[in-house]
């Protein structure tokens with residue numbers, strides 16, 4: 001591995017952003033399902049099993065069959081339902097997450113979760129106050145653990161599943177390995193089951209029984225100089241600074257004719273385009289109009305996440321006024337501690353996109369269809385990088401999901417060390433291709449059949 005690659009790998013290692021425990025994946029010894037004391041008791045597909053039929057694992061239950069009582073909790077702690085509309089309680093959550101969500105990091109960088117980010121992530125249409133579950137120290141009231149659920153409608157191949165997405169599971173660093181996580185998971189399961197929902201989607205770096213898909217993180221440096229300055233990377237010995245800057249420098253102006261910020265009036269047409277694009281994937285989230293509005297135009301109220309620079313959505317309109325493409329990315333920066341000049345590191349994450357470039361072809365893998373879509377995605381995702389850069393983001397992340405493998409190499413996204421596993425709770429499903437070949441490089445030909453992006 002060259003110096004430059006090594007440095008980039010180091011940079012990428014530090015940028016294992018989503019779900020914190022990504023970097024551990026390679027170090028984990030291989031375990032069998034029986035070694036998972038908690039998970040072997042849950043309705044999940046075991047690691048050894050070959051799925052022969054898709055569908056729920058547990059026998060059907062009714063909400064009345066589920067206990068009304070919270071799970072027992074250790075004497076010094078107590079359950080709390082975090083009211084995320086109360087600024088103080090919301091602050092407790094982001095202090096907990098900012099300080100404890102990401103592991104394996106010297107105390108140089110921290111996620112800079114903001115209230116706006118949480119409002120966007122947790123207050124989606126249909127959100128349930130009861131599903132923001134915390135644990136506090138009885139004496140002091142300090143929040144030491146959290147888990148959340150939001151409602152989603154999933155499509156797994158042709159089956160529509162009313163479900164939840166579980167996210168932001170976190171236990172304070174000093175209280176790790178005390179089996180609190182299984183209690184949090186069981187408590188959120190109880191609360192969700194009480195509303196007659198029996199399936200969940202979740203992701204993580206850790207390998208648990210059993211991933212339905214595995215994707216890899218990729219990262220596109222935008223501001224090489226700053227990434228160097230803050231110690232994320234150093235100048236490779238065989239390159240000049242000018243060469244590295246030239247490699248990653250993007251123009252200020254986007255290239256796609258008709259590109260503009262997505263507006264309220266575009267919602268219906270863009271959702272139609274998006275739904276049609278998503279048909280190609282085997283696992284997707286189905287959005288209602290209201291949900292689409294929330295996830296792509298920001299919050300539900302006037303203090304919208306869009307205005308707070310959390311979610312960025314763009315459409316491309318042709319000369320007849322038809323929307324032909326759309327793309328979106330969100331921002332979740334790091335705070336840089338103890339640096340004299342730089343206080344933040346801007347990080348953009350590719351979210352959803354759609355294009356009609358291959359709609360005239362019945363077959364997704366048709367050579368001409370592939371070439372048209374690749375050309376289009378190269379153009380529009382490059383513009384996404386330009387816009388992210390113009391919005392002061394320093395690096396742009398994408399997974400190997402969706403059709404991403406078509407543009408990742410061309411647009412200079414480097415493969416990261418982290419992998420993200422996708423899991424379904426109480427639902428057996430055949431594996432879904434995550435866009436990786438067996439040697440873990442991008443599968444440019446087949447791309448991915450996973451059409452869902454989780455925060």
Ligand SMILES: CCCCCCCCCCCCCC(=O)SCCNC(=O)CCNC(=O)[C@H](O)C(C)(C)COP(=O)(O)OP(=O)(O)OC[C@H]1O[C@@H](n2cnc3c(N)ncnc32)[C@H](O)[C@@H]1OP(=O)(O)O
Nearest residue numbers: 020036037038039168169170171176177178179180181198
């Ligand atoms: C229908 C509704 C259903 C709803 C529920 C659906 C399921 C939702 C599932 C949750 C989806 C979350 C999605 C996200 O938010 S993924 C993000 C997870 N958070 C982080 O990585 C932040 C930093 N880490 C921590 O805060 C802690 O290390 C956590 C909280 C992760 C574990 O705490 P701790 O380190 O103190 O351990 P323990 O002694 O309490 O517990 C040990 C047990 O926990 C199992 N474990 C470890 N990590 C994870 C993990 N990421 N998903 C599921 N299980 C995990 C582990 O294998 C062991 O079980 P087993 O090996 O004995 O079997």
